[in-house]
Amino acid sequence: MSGAQGAEPKGSKTATTYESIGGGENRTRTDLRSREDQGCIQVEKLQEKVHDPAGKGGPVFGAGKDENKQDLGVTEYPERKKMILLAQQAHPLFTLSSTYKSNPLSHHHVKLHVGFGVVITPFSLLPIMPICRGRPYRRRSLSRCASSSAAKQAPLPPDPDKENREVGEESDGVVVAQGESPDLQTLFRRFWKVAAPYWTSDDKVQARLQLAGVFALTLATTGISVGFNFLGRDFFNALANKDQEQFTKQLLYYLGGFAGGIPFFVLRDYARETLSLRWRSWMTSYYMDRYLKNQTFYKIQSQSIIDNPDQRIVDDLSSFTGTSIAFSLTLFNAFVDLISFSNILYGIYPPLFVVLLIYSIGGTAISIFLGRGLVNLNFLQEKKEADFRYGLVRVRENAESIAFYSGEKNEKQLLLQRFKSAFENLTQLLIASRNLDFFTSGYRYLIQVLPAAVVAPMYFSGKIEFGVINQSLSAFNHILGDFSLIVYQFQAISAFSAVINRLAEFDDVLDRSGSNSLTDTLEDIQITYKEFRSSSTLESNGSTPPEKYGTLLEIEDLILKTPSESTLVRELSLTIKEKDNLLVMGPSGSGKTSLLRAMAGLWKTGTGKITYYVKGSEYPEQSICSDVNTPVNNAHNEANGKSASRKSRIFFLPQRPYMVLGTLRQQLLYPTWADDVVPMSDSSDQKNALPFLTNSPNSDNVNEKPMKPTTDELMKILEAVRLGYLLARFSLDSTHEWSSVLSLGEQQRLAFARLLLSKPQLALLDESTSALDEANEVHLYQKIEAADITYVSIGHRSSLCDYHNRILRIVTFDSNSEQLNWSIGPTRPESSLKFTNL
Numbered sequence: 001m002s003g004a005q006g007a008e009p010k011g012s013k014t015a016t017t018y019e020s021i022g023g024g025e026n027r028t029r030t031d032l033r034s035r036e037d038q039g040c041i042q043v044e045k046l047q048e049k050v051h052d053p054a055g056k057g058g059p060v061f062g063a064g065k066d067e068n069k070q071d072l073g074v075t076e077y078p079e080r081k082k083m084i085l086l087a088q089q090a091h092p093l094f095t096l097s098s099t100y101k102s103n104p105l106s107h108h109h110v111k112l113h114v115g116f117g118v119v120i121t122p123f124s125l126l127p128i129m130p131i132c133r134g135r136p137y138r139r140r141s142l143s144r145c146a147s148s149s150a151a152k153q154a155p156l157p158p159d160p161d162k163e164n165r166e167v168g169e170e171s172d173g174v175v176v177a178q179g180e181s182p183d184l185q186t187l188f189r190r191f192w193k194v195a196a197p198y199w200t201s202d203d204k205v206q207a208r209l210q211l212a213g214v215f216a217l218t219l220a221t222t223g224i225s226v227g228f229n230f231l232g233r234d235f236f237n238a239l240a241n242k243d244q245e246q247f248t249k250q251l252l253y254y255l256g257g258f259a260g261g262i263p264f265f266v267l268r269d270y271a272r273e274t275l276s277l278r279w280r281s282w283m284t285s286y287y288m289d290r291y292l293k294n295q296t297f298y299k300i301q302s303q304s305i306i307d308n309p310d311q312r313i314v315d316d317l318s319s320f321t322g323t324s325i326a327f328s329l330t331l332f333n334a335f336v337d338l339i340s341f342s343n344i345l346y347g348i349y350p351p352l353f354v355v356l357l358i359y360s361i362g363g364t365a366i367s368i369f370l371g372r373g374l375v376n377l378n379f380l381q382e383k384k385e386a387d388f389r390y391g392l393v394r395v396r397e398n399a400e401s402i403a404f405y406s407g408e409k410n411e412k413q414l415l416l417q418r419f420k421s422a423f424e425n426l427t428q429l430l431i432a433s434r435n436l437d438f439f440t441s442g443y444r445y446l447i448q449v450l451p452a453a454v455v456a457p458m459y460f461s462g463k464i465e466f467g468v469i470n471q472s473l474s475a476f477n478h479i480l481g482d483f484s485l486i487v488y489q490f491q492a493i494s495a496f497s498a499v500i501n502r503l504a505e506f507d508d509v510l511d512r513s514g515s516n517s518l519t520d521t522l523e524d525i526q527i528t529y530k531e532f533r534s535s536s537t538l539e540s541n542g543s544t545p546p547e548k549y550g551t552l553l554e555i556e557d558l559i560l561k562t563p564s565e566s567t568l569v570r571e572l573s574l575t576i577k578e579k580d581n582l583l584v585m586g587p588s589g590s591g592k593t594s595l596l597r598a599m600a601g602l603w604k605t606g607t608g609k610i611t612y613y614v615k616g617s618e619y620p621e622q623s624i625c626s627d628v629n630t631p632v633n634n635a636h637n638e639a640n641g642k643s644a645s646r647k648s649r650i651f652f653l654p655q656r657p658y659m660v661l662g663t664l665r666q667q668l669l670y671p672t673w674a675d676d677v678v679p680m681s682d683s684s685d686q687k688n689a690l691p692f693l694t695n696s697p698n699s700d701n702v703n704e705k706p707m708k709p710t711t712d713e714l715m716k717i718l719e720a721v722r723l724g725y726l727l728a729r730f731s732l733d734s735t736h737e738w739s740s741v742l743s744l745g746e747q748q749r750l751a752f753a754r755l756l757l758s759k760p761q762l763a764l765l766d767e768s769t770s771a772l773d774e775a776n777e778v779h780l781y782q783k784i785e786a787a788d789i790t791y792v793s794i795g796h797r798s799s800l801c802d803y804h805n806r807i808l809r810i811v812t813f814d815s816n817s818e819q820l821n822w823s824i825g826p827t828r829p830e831s832s833l834k835f836t837n838l
């Protein structure tokens with residue numbers, strides 16, 4: 001996986017960072033795009049210098065992260081400081097964090113390009129300015145801009161239309177430049193894009209009904225509040241007049257009011273929470289569906305397109321749905337309150353109303369000014385917390401390796417560094433909140449005496465009764481609360497804006513993956529599934545004798561490239577027939593696994609055609625790419641189901657066996673019968689289960705996968721792969737952390753058990769016996785051969801030649817050589833001279 005790549009520039013890791021900033025192959029287009037912004041270009045030029053001070057194009061400035069997301073370290077250059085200065089001029093974001101100031105390029109330089117800034121003017125909340133390449137704006141394709149490595153990996157095809165597009169236009173749902181500052185409108189547009197799908201989904205009737213119920217309850221609670229306002233007036237009047245009879249009556253009314261009114265408040269909150277939970281459940285299912293479709297999760301991870309998608313699905317969705325409903329109700333409440341209590345207040349004393357207006361408008365302006373940095377700080381906080389948590393998860397997942405390396409010290413340092421980054425940001429957040437709180441607390445406390453101070457002269461002159469002072473206080477508080485929404489909720493609004501941006505960003509990526517445009521490559525490797533034809537039909541034209549076996553796989557003129565467009569294999573053509581077991585060999589880093597990735601459809605970069613001939617009459621000719629291109633809808637699901645069923649006839653065993661969370665039985669049944677074994681809910685009550693949280697039965701391939709194995713068969717298969725002894729230690733239904741409990745060799749044997757159970761027609765094995773002794777290796781190959789499974793293996797051991805009849809040798813690609821970098825021939829030693837190309 002990690003070997004040096006011939007065509008790759010030296011120090012490619014650092015080059016990745018460089019490309020991600022400078023634009024790499026995109027530079028020409030990017031510069032054209034940004035020519036108007038000289039500041040940005042200067043920043044880029046400086047970045048170039050910083051990264052390659054010697055101008056040699058070699059490994060240079062170490063800022064950034066390697067493939068393990070570790071910081072590569074920082075080298076000090078004067079240009080760096082100059083660059084930061086320019087960046088600061090370009091955008092206020094860069095002045096916000098002391099992390100940036102102390103070490104801005106060490107691990108956050110990418111944020112200079114993709115971070116979200118905020119411009120808040122006293123009159124408008126103009127949050128969220130995505131900045132790209134050190135200047136305000138430009139949230140282009142997220143795969144190009146938001147990703148550090150994606151920018152390098154996803155070269156842009158020339159797109160003159162896009163170049164000429166007017167600033168402010170929208171493209172592919174991605175927000176394009178909005179002139180100087182994306183404002184409240186942009187935030188609303190993003191909010192709407194994220195929020196809308198649920199309210200038009202299959203669940204819309206329930207959702208709208210529940211929403212109407214929540215609003216009705218809110219209206220009722222406002223009515224009850226108005227009632228209490230009048231009750232309070234009469235109650236205090238009776239008290240002031242020492243009218244005991246009236247007082248007792250009012251007290252009883254009050255108590256009656258509490259008894260009747262309080263349930264409305266409780267029910268309103270319950271209904272609101274229930275609705276937001278339902279909405280969250282739908283969105284979780286919707287986002288997970290798209291995240292796990294078209295291998296989007298793989299693209300996001302392997303190309304570092306966005307940070308922490310898991311956190312966006314868990315935390316951001318929860319906070320988005322909860323806060324959206326709470327804010328809508330607050331706004332609605334404020335509006336109704338405003339109408340109800342304005343009347344009362346105006347009726348008591350009109351100047352009091354004017355005082356209130358001046359007070360609230362002034363307060364709003366000051367709080368917006370004081371809290372202007374909060375949106376961005378909240379955005380960063382979310383990310384930093386998620387990074388820290390992810391670091392801890394990695395320690396848990398790689399516990400053994402870290403323990404072997406005795407890498408605790410290192411890990412602690414890395415984790416502390418991440419925590420420190422979150423801590424520093426949180427410190428700033430606290431300072432900003434504290435400053436805001438100084439003001440808002442004063443603002444809150446002053447209103448306790450302000451209305452009384454205004455109306456007191458009227459009371460002293462006997463124009464109003466004592467109860468009216470209380471009433472005006474209550475009405476003033478209500479209306480001021482409505483007018484002061486921004487003052488009171490500023491911190492929540494800023495946190496919410498950050499959540500909207502994170503989700504909108506994620507949503508764009510998922511949409512782009514759905515339309516297969518995450519990697520904007522012009523050329524694609526086409527994978528097609530065709531119906532398998534037996535050799536007699538295939539070859540019976542009379543001129544040639546029919547061959548015994550039919551074709552299973554055909555690769556034509558395959559030029560395979562990495563996502564960063566380095567060529568790995570040139571013009572590979574080969575055919576695999578039944579019983580034609582192919583061994584792929586070659587030096588480390590030459591592209592063997594990548595060939596399998598292309599065959600699995602994970603990598604599409606390059607050109608050429610890969611055709612699978614799948615047994616079974618129900619396969620119409622169809623390209624897998626057309627499936628992927630179909631938008632997310634039912635037709636798409638159907639198409640996906642079909643392609644999934646075709647794929648189920650081809651089985652990939654990756655280099656590292658993957659152990660699912662669950663029982664030993666689930667390990668064995670994965671992935672062929674995964675939906676049959678994963679319980680959907682811990683609760684036995686399925687009646688109340690939300691429809692979008694239950695897996696719809698996968699009817700598409702139900703007839704095409706083998707019958708689900710019985711417990712007996714599972715036990716036999718364990719014996720067959722020489723894992724029978726596990727049953728003495730674990731029952732089939734015991735749950736463990738299998739990747740820790742089983743040795744690597746045992747996990748590889750378990751992977752073979754899965755393969756034998758699902759009986760595919762073709763198996764692609766990527767060094768899947770590398771951890772096994774030779775005796776076990778022979779045994780497993782004999783088993784799959786006996787099961788009539790044709791296989792293509794990648795491996796380094798020469799002993800593997802014994803179980804394969806042909807060998808494909810790949811050598812590291814050399815761009816200076818005209819020769820093909822592969823050869824194919826029989827594995828038998830006496831025929832080795834017959835290799836076609838070496």
Ligand SMILES: Nc1ncnc2c1ncn2[C@@H]1O[C@H](COP(=O)(O)OP(=O)(O)OP(=O)(O)O)[C@@H](O)[C@H]1O
Binds near residue numbers: 586
């Ligand atoms: N996501 C990626 N983006 C860019 N280049 C990549 C990516 N993944 C792998 N490569 C590069 O592609 C080349 C081929 O990798 P591949 O994993 O196919 O090698 P391999 O022949 O299987 O090596 P090994 O025998 O060590 O497993 C390597 O140089 C690797 O660094």
